Amino acid sequence: MAVPPAPDVEPVSGEDADQQHESHDRSSTSPGFRLVLAVVLVLVLVGSLVSTGLLLASRTSAASGGLPGRVGALLSGENAVAAEREAVLSVATQFMLRVNTYGPEDLAEDGTMPDYRERVGELITPAFRADFEQQVGTAELTVAQAQLGRQAEIYGAGVSGMDADSATALVAGAFVNSYPGSGKRADERIETDPAPFRVRVSLVKVSGEWLVDDFTPVTGSGVTLDPSESPEPGADPSTAPDAPGADDPSPTAEPTEDEQ
Secondary structure: OOOOOOOOOOOOOHHHHHHHHHHHHHHHOOHHHHHHHHHHHHHHHHHHHHHHHHHHHHHHOOOOOOHHHHHHHHHHOOOHHHHHHHHHHHHHHHHHHHHOOEOHHHOOOOOOOHHHHHHHHOOEOHHHHHHHHHHHHHHHHHHHHHOOEEEEEEEEEEEEEEOOOEEEEEEEEEEEEEEEOOHHHOOOEEEOOOEEEEEEEEEEEEOOEEEEEEEEEOOOOOOOOOOOOOOOOOOOHHHOOOOOOOOOOOOOOOOOOOOO
16 A cells, blocks of 8 residues: 655744744733633632632521621631521520529528529520519519429420521420428428420520520410419419419420421
C-alpha cells in the first residue's frame, strides 16, 4: 500500500517565531479577553455568595444576634436554632419547678418567703413579676399558718412556637402538697396525691435572655398561685384550682408532635 508523502513544512526562522509568540500574547491579553474573564469571575463570585447566603439563612433563620453571630454559628457548626430551643425549654421547666416548690423552710421571721420570691423572680419578666408579687402573699400566708409544703416534678416539655424574640412551651408535670401530721404521726408530713398540670408557658427574650412572661393551663381556667384551696391529704388532687393546670384531670403525657 502506498503511503502519501508528508506535507512539506517550511521551517520558521527565529525572527518569525518571536513574532508569532508576540501575536499570541497580545491576543490573550487584549481588552476583550480581559473583559470576558472578568465577567466569568464575577459570575462565579456571585454564585458563591448566593449559595453561602442560602445556607446561612437555612441554618440560622431563628437564631438570635446579627450577621456576625450567624456567620460564626455557621462556621463553627453550631446549630443555633437547637440551642435556642434548649434555652426556652430550660427556662420554662425551671420556672414550673420553682413556682411549684416551696414550704416552711422558705419562711423568714416576717412570714414572707424571700428566697422563693427571688428564685421565681430570676426567671420572669418585670411585668409578670408585678403580678406574681400580688399573688404570692396568699401562698406565704398559707405556708405560715398551715405549714403547707409543695414539691413539683416535670414529666415532659416541648416548644410549640418560637421566633427571634418570643416563644411558647408546653410543660407537663405534677405537684404534691404536704402538711404536718397529728397524733401518732405528729413527727411526719402527710402528702396528698400528685396533682397533674399541663401548662402553656409564654416567654420573651429580654437583653438576650429568655424570660417567662405568662403561663396558662392548656385546658380549663382559674390558674393562680393561691394554695388556700389545695386538696387536703387523701382528697382528689384534680379538684385543686390553685395549681397551674391542676383543673385538667387528663393524663399528663409529654406534649405530642402535633402540640409542638
